[in-house]
Amino acid sequence: MNQLLMAGLLFTPLAWAALCLLLDFRRGCWLSWLGMLIQVLVSLSLWFAVASSGGFFYALAGWEAPLGIALRVDGLAVTFVLLTAAVATACGLHAGVYLDARKPWQRYFWPLFWFLWAGLNGVWLGADVFNLYVGLELISLAAVGLVALGGEAAALRAALRYLFAALLGSLAYLLGVALLYGRFGTLSLAGIDGLLEGRDPAAAVAVMLMLAGLALKTALFPLHGWLPPAHGIAKSPVSALLSGLVVKASFYIAARLWLELGDRLGSQLLAQGIGMLGAAAVVWGSWLAFRQTHLKQVVAYSSVAQIGYLFLLFPLSYAVAEPVSLLAQQGITLQVISHALAKAAMFLAAGNLILSVRSNRVDALGGVSHFLPFSLFSFGLAGVSLMGLPPTGGFAAKWLLLQASLASGQWWWVAVLLLGGVLAAAYVFRIYRATFAEDSDSDDFFHPPKSMEAIPMILALLALGLGLVAEPVLSVLALPFEVPVDVAAVAVQP
């Protein structure tokens, strides 16, 4: 049963990518809706399978590591697979209506969309550092293609900036992989973990390189310069995918590296330093979000800020008691999930607002509150989750991080959490103020179809409801994962 599910999960996106390449936009759209249905069903069944009988290792096509592809299917991975299915399906459904089918190049949306999905699933499940690299590159190349889909010069410039940043990040990561393989003769994360004894300068350099590359790809302050242009200029469903899921993939790898190897290769200085950069991202990103004149730039800079919170994982899990580290990990996981849902909702709602007023400018939104209250409400609900007000997922995440900060005596992160929430409120309310302005004499608004208004609302409600179901979600994440003896043996062989 699990074999079939895994095959479905990994094979469907690749097969659909190839099939959609042969079809025009409309037919690709119908085919993709079928594919999304399959992916959602498979992801749900896999989640229930793991929730009921625990995680397992899976060797793709029966080929064992190191030449085969070993996949690690645990509670965290299946939760992210399910999250990907939810967010990508929402974006796909929205894109089917939103994108202009008359432009011939739009048909490339579907192949790129499916390649992106395949890469994401590969990263969540990857068990060795090299296949994580391949997954990352698949994601980057598909994401750059999606940004360039707009076709105009500004979109191409943003896509090229994004591509160069992503490639530099990937190569830094790959150089780290090369050094790790030269040092340990294995690529499996669990194997390296087993072979690493005490402090090891060569391995430390390798992991530093990998973390630096991943930080660039995750757009950690001050390496975030490429993100706002790319996420701002892309079509709204694409922005939602990029902000919701793509930046999380590189963070996920960084977090796994840190949690497996950081206790021996990291240092208090490094952990606090990364945390400080995250804190700077929260403050600076929120402030810039507040200052932007274009709606989607506001949402994009808000992503820079929200990504900053994720990096608080590093100081809150280094050299602290086990329960505190667990609290921090749970908080960060909830932050990833709630931000993915809320930010996708926000970008899709912003797309509806822009479609309605035919302008990307914040000051052009005046009066839209009468015409598109539903989309505006979705935007606000997602904003509530970003601010971290109860009962949203954002609140549950920040509450756990708050407890972890206090329990480990690092009270300064509490200030960051509070300030970030206040600044988020400031930039969300600024948009609201603009939409209620009555000074605009334009009443020529376009009404997007109802289905496009419903999708961001569903995502925003999921982000809202996450705070209420945080307990069961976290219990699946905490499922014990036993490393089978034979896999451990394979991992250690040179």
Add this chain to the structure above:
Amino acid sequence: MSPELVYALAGVGLCGIGVSGFLLLSHLLRRLLAFNLIGSGTFLVLVGLAQHRGVPDPVPQALVLTGIVVAIAATALAVVLIRRYFHLTGRTSLAEDGDGRS
């Protein structure tokens, strides 16, 4: 100095040249070439360092093959984007000037 260390150091040197080119040059094609240079340096480190156990190791060869495929795909995508960008704007760099819209 053992041969595998020579390979690895040469690879690191190539990476250094590539990174400085990547950061200092503004012409898009030159930056793309610099990226390819970093890639080659990385592959040299990957193959070179792994040979120090005395027996030939097939794993890095397989990894480098995969890496080359990825690098070709990335280069092809970059060339297409650069070409289209040049056709639309007539520029060969990303630097924004007076009328730059973003």
